[in-house]
Amino acid sequence: MRLGVLGIGRIGTFHARTLSAHPDVDDIVLFDLETDRANALADTLGAVAAESVASLLAQVDGVVIAASTSAHAALLEQAAHAGLPVFCEKPVTLDLASTRHLRQLVAERDVLVQVGFQRRFDVGYRAARAHVQRGLLGRVYTVRMAGHDPAPPHEAYLPTSGGIFRDLHIHDFDILRWVTGQEIEEVYMQGAVLVDDMFTRHDDVDTVVGTLRCSEGALGVLTGGRHNPLGYDIRMELLGSLDSVAVGWDARTPLHSLEPHMPPAPTEAYRGFLDRFDPAYQAELHHFVQVVAGHAASPCTMDDAEQALLVALACDRSRVERRAVAIAELQLQPS
Ligand SMILES: NC(=O)c1ccc[n+]([C@@H]2O[C@H](COP(=O)([O-])OP(=O)(O)OC[C@H]3O[C@@H](n4cnc5c(N)ncnc54)[C@H](O)[C@@H]3O)[C@@H](O)[C@H]2O)c1
DSSP states (O other), rough: OOOEEESSSSSHHHHHHHHTTHHHTTEEEOOSHHHHHHHHHHHHHTOOOOHHHHHHHTSSEEEEEEEHHHHHGHHHHHHHTTTOOOOESOOOOOOSHHHHHHHHHHHHHOOOEEEOGGGGGOOOHHHHHHHTTTTOSEEEEEEEEEESSSOOOOOGGHOOOOOOOHHHHHHHHHHHHHHHHHOOEEEEEHHHHHHOOTHHTOOOOOOOEEEEEEETSSSEEEEEOOOTTTTEEEEEEEESSOEEEEEEOOOOSSSOSTOOOOOOOOOOOOOOOHOOOOOOOHHHHHHHHHHHSOOOOOOHHHHHHHHHHEEEEHHHHHHHHTTTHHHHHHHOOOO
């Protein structure tokens, strides 16, 4: 099998390495608008660097879209017209109209799309979902989520990112739906710029807190941000009528207790997303190889992308208008 990777930045480089080492992948073909990046990685991996998106699409069996978010819609559309299975990084697009258009297009053309919600492949989150599904948690009362980056991205990333909810917390919205099996119905978010004034320049925030109300009554609470001096902190704690469990709480969690006789802050705390989710990123691409081979269905579809985007857009509105926003408000919006 021959697979293409579009966009050879932070995550595209990682995905290209994973695919290049995969036993079922014979060749990979790379393309980036910055041709030096694709050429350099192609040399390192013994891969092919394509001259254009069209030439890449013409020579592969499936494609991974890992370019900047603002480029996803056009690339996904081209791949769909080529009839290729697509792995697309999150968020698929930043607005409802284009996400809905693409969802319809891929449905009409019967094109399989797997969205890059890698937490669904993380061992801890999978165990949490199984715990809920097997009834071991009982009725879900509350879900506490933390999503804290160690350091802000470079400023050039911000204008194309969609802001903190669509860029970073879209993972929390997807995984809350997936673990609890409940839809998010209403959100109330607050944001602040406490880390770096560059976020103000891009009408974004770097620190957030908020609440989420789910369809079967569970209440979620989220804290997040772009700076954590101890490392990359991604956690979910579920409290139900029968149990209380945590995901992302281990010897490397960037957090320490001030109670006596407890361990000090970890010296090997998670440094970033590639460190924390390395096995999950690999597992999601192994799954995509199975999708391309026709042996598996997509576990994260365009419907999931649209649901998570709706929540992120509601969070943006809630933050700006400083009020609770029902997801239905956005669902009713014409696209
Ligand atoms: N799943 C995750 O946890 C995760 C983590 C990081 C990034 N991402 C997502 O992956 C995407 C890329 O993020 P990144 O951090 O690697 O960004 P990046 O800025 O490091 O890299 C983006 C690359 O895309 C290239 N590019 C832009 N437009 C292109 C086009 N039309 N065709 C080909 N290449 C193009 C740029 O030249 C750059 O090399 C974003 O959508 C981001 O949200 C997901």
